[in-house]
Amino acid sequence: MTLLSYAKAMNRALADALEADPAVCVFGEDVGAGLAGLTLGLQQRFGAGRVVDVPLSEQAFTSAGIGAALNGMRPVIELQIPSLLFLVFEQLANQAHKFSLMTGGQARVPLTVVVPGSGSRSGWAGQHSDHPYGLFAHVGIKTLAPATPTDAYGLLSSAIRDDDPVVLFAPAGALGVREDVTAPLVPVPIGAARVHRAGSDVTVVAVGHLVHQALAVAEELAGEVSVEVLDPRTLYPLDRAALVESLGRTGRLVVVDDSNRFAGFAAEVLAVAAEECRLLAPPRRVTRPDGAVLPFALALDRALQPAAEQLRDAIRAVLK
Template identity: 65%
Template sequence: MPKLSYLKALHRALRDEMDRDESVFVLGEDMNFALTNTTSGFLDRFGADRVLEMPLSEQGFTNFATGAALAGRRPVVEFQIPFLLLLVFEQITNQANKFLLMSGGQRSVPVTYLMPAGGHRPGWGAQHSDQPYSLFAHMGVKTVLPATPTDAYGLLTTAIRDDDPVVVIGPLACLGVREDVDHADLVPVPLGKGRIHRAGTDVTLVATGHLVHEAIAVADDLAGDISVEVFDPRTVYPFDWDLLAESVGRTGRLVVADDTNRFSGLGAEVLATAAEELPLRVPPKRVSRPDGAVVGAAPELDAVLQPTREQIADAVRSVLKESGWGA
């Protein structure tokens, strides 16, 4: 069975949608050079009228994509560095995402904002290692965070076909992930539908992005003593609360591993909702970056801020211990 890499999955999903629908086009900086490999070979395949090289003005071409969507096209805007999404935050959250409401439901804005390089990389510095998915979820923008190549393919495909703006973030630490697939595995994945990567009975471990793989590793390491269910929301907003409720209903315990800052991050929202609505035996735990974490230039200091496998395992053991498990 052939292997598919995460980056190749993004490339294939975008290529397949451009083949399928002539209204789909891609724009951004360095499209012709395909620096992220997402658009490799696209200029020759689709031509310069569907692979648009943009000037160094992110606010300008992000608003251009909104106009193109209003005119009946389906733009995919590729950004190469996470802070660029913050630079165009207003264009996405306050313009494109509100236009359907402001037009009384007359005009949708089907734009996909693709960030195939979100999150921490050692030595990238303060402005390159952000993970901004919680911000877009807070503002009600459909936001997806695939952890595997098949989910990257399926969620990007669905995002492009969606009539609303969708932010798609490919975590840096996932880009090298490879998966055995065949053609039948490459199908659209519905937004708002989570995934249980590993079934368990003792504790539900919610993980996002590359931390899904860390969570699975923790579950494997603890398998002889603790049965860990690994829950991947896949879509940060809308979140699959129903599937989480089913999982916590089985386990009664909850740990969240979230690659954003602790204060007001996604982990905080999951814990708050779980405390309000789910049948927890003990208070839930979370593992995240620290409050107000700003990644620096020194790789050693940078790495200290990142959630670790050891922290996740400790949190799992903690909720079991507090509930009297094994006593």
């Protein structure tokens, strides 16, 4: 049995991919030093020609990664701050995502973008604390948000092997998670949800690090309500079948999602449930507020994020 951290799991997945396939390479700032944990020790092992420190221009090295992917490589791009995704949205959504579609599959862009530490960290303020996974899911880019070390390993492994662009959000709130691993680490299929806890009264769909919050609240309320915790893992494509199956057991839905409320991922889950399921009560969302910009003050930062108390209240509300 091995105690595996989330950051180490991602590092191992990338190392295994570099070892297995010479087409895999890495572009990013400070990747040689491995400051974010994803690439720690990999430049020394695989060389600066495959783990490439780049100048401070996200648009430039993302474009270079797209070009490399079009020419048969499988680049992994590390972005240290989630807000940098706004800078490269044009390259990812309008170029990388559309090449294959607009060429009838003649061109492939097997590009993986990883944000190791997305969402809020301790007082990183408005321009460093976004969680824009809904934006990429909306335009149809494969979008991942693993909650556990084994899922981080498995989904990153699958992303690197995928022939389409993939954006993987590694939530800051999950980076400290450790997991006892007894079996070999294996790829996790993109598009497959995971039930972390079975239940019969209410389904809680939790994204990323909020899976652990949901599990804690479910345990706290165990004498009061039977909570099923469903982790989509892949936000796009969403595992609609798993959601429908879970709601067929419980008939009640709460979604906890660390992104802005309006037009967010939670709204899509509620829409799927309304279209395809017969619910026993109106569903609830626990999210950041509409248009939230997290302030520098840590207490205010935390006040705008989904809290366990809000989740408890939402679960009790759908039971009334």
